[in-house]
Amino acid sequence: MILVTGATGNIGGELVTALSESGTQVRALVRDPAKATLPAGVTAVTGDLNRPETFADALDGVHAVFLLPGYDNQADLLDRAKKAGVQRIVLLSSAAAGLRDLDNAVSRYMTLSEQAVRESELAWTFLRPRSFMSNALRWLPQLAVGDTVRVQFPDVRVGAIDPADIAAVAALALTGDDLDGRVLELTGPQALLPADQIAVLAAVLDRQLVAQGLTTEETEAELTATMPQHYVDAFLSFFADGTLDEATLYPTVRDLTGRAPRSFEQWAHTHAADFAQ
Numbered sequence: 001m002i003l004v005t006g007a008t009g010n011i012g013g014e015l016v017t018a019l020s021e022s023g024t025q026v027r028a029l030v031r032d033p034a035k036a037t038l039p040a041g042v043t044a045v046t047g048d049l050n051r052p053e054t055f056a057d058a059l060d061g062v063h064a065v066f067l068l069p070g071y072d073n074q075a076d077l078l079d080r081a082k083k084a085g086v087q088r089i090v091l092l093s094s095a096a097a098g099l100r101d102l103d104n105a106v107s108r109y110m111t112l113s114e115q116a117v118r119e120s121e122l123a124w125t126f127l128r129p130r131s132f133m134s135n136a137l138r139w140l141p142q143l144a145v146g147d148t149v150r151v152q153f154p155d156v157r158v159g160a161i162d163p164a165d166i167a168a169v170a171a172l173a174l175t176g177d178d179l180d181g182r183v184l185e186l187t188g189p190q191a192l193l194p195a196d197q198i199a200v201l202a203a204v205l206d207r208q209l210v211a212q213g214l215t216t217e218e219t220e221a222e223l224t225a226t227m228p229q230h231y232v233d234a235f236l237s238f239f240a241d242g243t244l245d246e247a248t249l250y251p252t253v254r255d256l257t258g259r260a261p262r263s264f265e266q267w268a269h270t271h272a273a274d275f276a277q
């Protein structure tokens with residue numbers, strides 16, 4: 001049995017679908033079963049990542065866990081997992097873990113999560129995806145009211161990855177031991193500017209979309225409206241100061257899955273209905 005945390009999220013949602021379609025027994029951790037929409041055949045179990053004591057039922061009979069990073073008491077959760085018979089952790093980390101910068105709030109929680117998993121002495125695989133293609137959904141409110149899209153960090157190229165590709169690699173890591181001990185740098189096939197993504201969306205949605213680049217000050221103001229200051233500082237450090245390289249592309253998805261990583265155009269076609277709402 002595989003336990004997937006974040007099962008209602010971008011990556012976990014793709015992962016429970018992929019595992020259940022391949023006939024793998026999968027259990028989805030959710031906080032509120034009444035609100036969770038899961039594929040047929042996937043069992044939901046309730047638990048809160050910040051409260052490891054809520055995981056007793058979730059861990060029963062589980063041999064591998066797909067784990068989100070950055071929650072409280074992770075060492076305690078890993079200890080409980082080990083005692084329950086779990087053998088393998090596949091951790092959703094990010095490129096920011098590679099910086100090992102404990103003064104940067106995002107790099108810090110990724111780094112400390114990887115460290116806790118290493119120290120658990122369970123078998124592990126770390127997934128370090130670049131920005132998710134699904135981040136484009138943050139433009140939905142703007143697309144609902146017009147054709148001009150204000151984009152943050154307009155000069156920063158990112159090798160964004162389709163959550164489905166992260167899930168495909170996670171499924172491989174969870175279902176065999178070939179990827180134990182591997183740190184996997186995961187990217188899509190192209191390093192695109194935000195304006196390039198908007199141009200792809202324009203073509204897929206058949207709209208005359210225009211990207212309007214925000215200054216760093218405007219970006220900071222937008223970020224400040226949606227997240228705590230330490231995360232604002234972290235993202236400004238990554239993308240305004242350039243401490244994080246998300247443009248370099250890696251062949252990992254192709255090497256492991258045997259097929260090319262999905263393009264932003266493919267992602268946009270798959271999710272076109274989300275943009276039509």
Ligand SMILES: NC(=O)c1ccc[n+]([C@@H]2O[C@H](COP(=O)([O-])OP(=O)(O)OC[C@H]3O[C@@H](n4cnc5c(N)ncnc54)[C@H](OP(=O)(O)O)[C@@H]3O)[C@@H](O)[C@H]2O)c1
Nearest residue numbers: 006007008009010011012030031048049050094130131132
């Ligand atoms: N976006 C990016 O570009 C990017 C890049 C690299 C890494 N990451 C990392 O990816 C992670 C987010 O993954 P995602 O996009 O797949 O998730 P997501 O779509 O943001 O959804 C969050 C998921 O986490 C669950 N969750 C939240 N708090 C929880 C808690 N206390 N206990 C149990 N479950 C909880 C939510 O479940 P409920 O249904 O209960 O709300 C939901 O399934 C973050 O750690 C982020 O740092 C993101």
